[in-house]
Amino acid sequence: MGNDLLERRARLLGPNVPIFYDRPVEIVRGQGAYLFDARGQRYLDAYNNVAHCGHSHPRIVKAICEQAGVLNTHTRYLHEGILDYAETLLGKVSFPGQLLMTCTGSEANDVALRMAQAVTGKRGFIATDNTYHGNTTAVAHLSTRRPPIGGWPDHIRRVPAPDSLAPLGGSLDAQPEAFAANVARAIDELEASGHGFAGFMLCPIFANEGMPGVAPGFLDPTVEVIRRAGGLILCDEVQPGFGRIGSNFWGHEWLGFTPDVVTMGKPMGNGHPVAGLVAAPQVMAAFREAFGYFNTFGGNPVSVAAAMEVLRVIEEEGLQENAAEVGAYLLDGLRELSHPLIADTRGLGLFLGIELARDGEPASAEAGRIVEAMRDRHVLMGRVGRAQHILKIRPPMVFSRADADELIGKLSDCFEELPA
Amino acid sequence: MGNDLLERRARLLGPNVPIFYDRPVEIVRGQGAYLFDARGQRYLDAYNNVAHCGHSHPRIVKAICEQAGVLNTHTRYLHEGILDYAETLLGKVSFPGQLLMTCTGSEANDVALRMAQAVTGKRGFIATDNTYHGNTTAVAHLSTRRPPIGGWPDHIRRVPAPDSLAPLGGSLDAQPEAFAANVARAIDELEASGHGFAGFMLCPIFANEGMPGVAPGFLDPTVEVIRRAGGLILCDEVQPGFGRIGSNFWGHEWLGFTPDVVTMGKPMGNGHPVAGLVAAPQVMAAFREAFGYFNTFGGNPVSVAAAMEVLRVIEEEGLQENAAEVGAYLLDGLRELSHPLIADTRGLGLFLGIELARDGEPASAEAGRIVEAMRDRHVLMGRVGRAQHILKIRPPMVFSRADADELIGKLSDCFEELPA
Incomplete structure (x- = not known):
């Protein structure tokens, strides 16, 4: 068969x-x-x-079924569902933020890149040399497994991922500063190239990189470098988020830094295609004022019913x-x-x-x-x-x-x- | 309230x-x-x-509920659902094609652009000056309501949309040839600019343009121009598709031409986030060999259950x-x-x-x-x-x-x- x-x-x-x-x-x-x-x-x-x-979780299946039987339309009409969900989700994020909903983590990351462009007026991004942030054209530029169609673009610079077999700077102790120094160099290159530095997209636990030798505080020197350069920290929580790491609800909480944008996806609807991002209000405003973003299926009543039940199940179970x-x-x-x-x-x-x-x-x-x-x-x-x-x-x-x-x-x- | x-x-x-x-x-x-x-x-x-x-269609709600209660996982495991759906959907397309599934029409169009790049090795695209094909970074470049974040890119050229108040070429009769002549000019510009011509993305009934004075055969001269230049025709059927236009299942059938890629979205799952595209096998192969595309939620068993029931309901009702x-x-x-x-x-x-x-x-x-x-x-x-x-x-x-x-x-x- x-x-x-x-x-x-x-x-x-x-x-x-x-x-x-x-x-x-x-x-x-x-x-x-x-x-x-x-x-x-x-x-x-x-x-x-x-x-x-868990697969086929009965409560989440029920939430989807009940809402699908009542209404499933877009967010250009008013609906309490997305607002109740936003209130609940934002209450779980460590900084004051606002919610934008999409259908996939790729779409969320694609928006996050544009948020950084809208805020900074620049277009250069940094990612590690062993990562994956999704499959849209723009986001695939950050991914390193295969060259993107059309070739590697000049406005993306890669920094060596942290590594446990061969730590940056020669030792695990030296790795945080060495990582930050590479980021600083990439920022200089982007500024010199004319693209400018818009932001750094990363998974806070370096999931695709294999979680190599990172610990709370690891990113502190890098965050300082990015802040000094005026770029945004775009934190891809698709893998660590929603309590997976046990100690915290989000990876960045465990690392101990505050990003400008947190993107989320896979676990958010337990398999229902729902994703999104939380951004600081000034970041959301810059994006929303620069571009009339609308996502037909994003944040529809069924998607938020699934996502809301996921949050309840995480807590109650x-x-x-x-x-x-x-x-x-x-x-x-x-x-x-x-x-x-x-x-x-x-x-x-x-x-x-x-x-x-x-x-x-x-x-x-x-x-x-x-x-x-x-x-x-x-x-x-x-x-x-x-x-x-x-x-x-x-x-x-x-x-x-x-x-x-x-x-x-x-x-x-x-x-x-x-x-x- | x-x-x-x-x-x-x-x-x-x-x-x-x-x-x-x-x-x-x-x-x-x-x-x-x-x-x-x-x-x-x-x-x-x-x-x-x-x-x-129809809103909350009981058969489609039931299909979603039943499948969600059994399994909802990704396509890196084998599953008959996506294959049965592909067989049924491809049977409704007028050329031999293969299916790729995504969650949104934007994602489908984003892939379609890369397919044309993969086939032609070029990166220039043409769209009309009054259109919308979605919200990813790459696809938003084609949309004309607002400048994309980062500004209008040079590799996209716009041709005047057909118009019924002020027909191209001065009359509705002259409009098809005038439209094609503008496309030919845009192709020349793209080739001269070094981007080259990869493809033309369009809605076959010019839905966002307001369906202005188009009739079967309208695109014949344009199709000839595109074929001669070696570009692909990327047909966005998000609005006309799935029988909406009554006379045909797809807009391009009514117009009377064969595209290289047909993208689809909104109506495909009756509100469930499901979308995708059908491409000629050599186009699909060029893309699949150039890029390891995987969409976590795309084509999952629940999405295809919804989409399959939509096809059945269209036919049986x-x-x-x-x-x-x-x-x-x-x-x-x-x-x-x-x-x-x-x-x-x-x-x-x-x-x-x-x-x-x-x-x-x-x-x-x-x-x-x-x-x-x-x-x-x-x-x-x-x-x-x-x-x-x-x-x-x-x-x-x-x-x-x-x-x-x-x-x-x-x-x-x-x-x-x-x-x-």
């Missing part, structure tokens, strides 16, 4: 459509932290952050607390795994990484082998990092201690089979 | 968030072609094409036929309206326009007055055209003869009150 589906997929969707695993899985049902294939086999989901509150507690338990267990290739095991709540290296060099192929072996044991996980050498564990927030035990046990088996 | 909501809206969402009407309406419920405000008052919806099959029949009835009735300012009344299925002019010049203020007066009579409609002087009627496809009678009657009253 898998082969039939692959053939149909290539015929109907074209070549090179991204897919997971050498032996792709056909998923037909989801519940909590579990996915089920067409043969009824259960997979433990240790990867999908979109199903933040204690999912942030669960991320902290199960995340810590899982991290402890993963740290007991022993294999010569394991260079570092780290985690923030329910976002964990195991970095594989040989002689200080990324062990990419072995990381790939572990992911495939885990898939064969019915545990779904992924990889990140500059060489895709870091195992990525980022399950739904309902992940339990028993799930953690299953993950650790099977991972232990896979490492045992892995040649040193 | 309206004022409270406006105050909360400004406080929570910021200034200048687009809204309809001098006296905005608070809509809380929708059913078929009707919307209801917080006081239970009924409004006839003659504007919203998103609720294509005969909505395209209804658009043809009620549209013709409505057009006849609107043509009997008599007022010195009515310069032209035209329509394609359930997409109709009434152009207001005084001495050959757009009567924008009066069009605005009619829209507000209709809102006060609880009929929702809008305006389009280079001077916003064309009344726009584009209701859900379940619009009935009785709805048409109500619209005509109230419009007649409004015109009676309008000073000549």
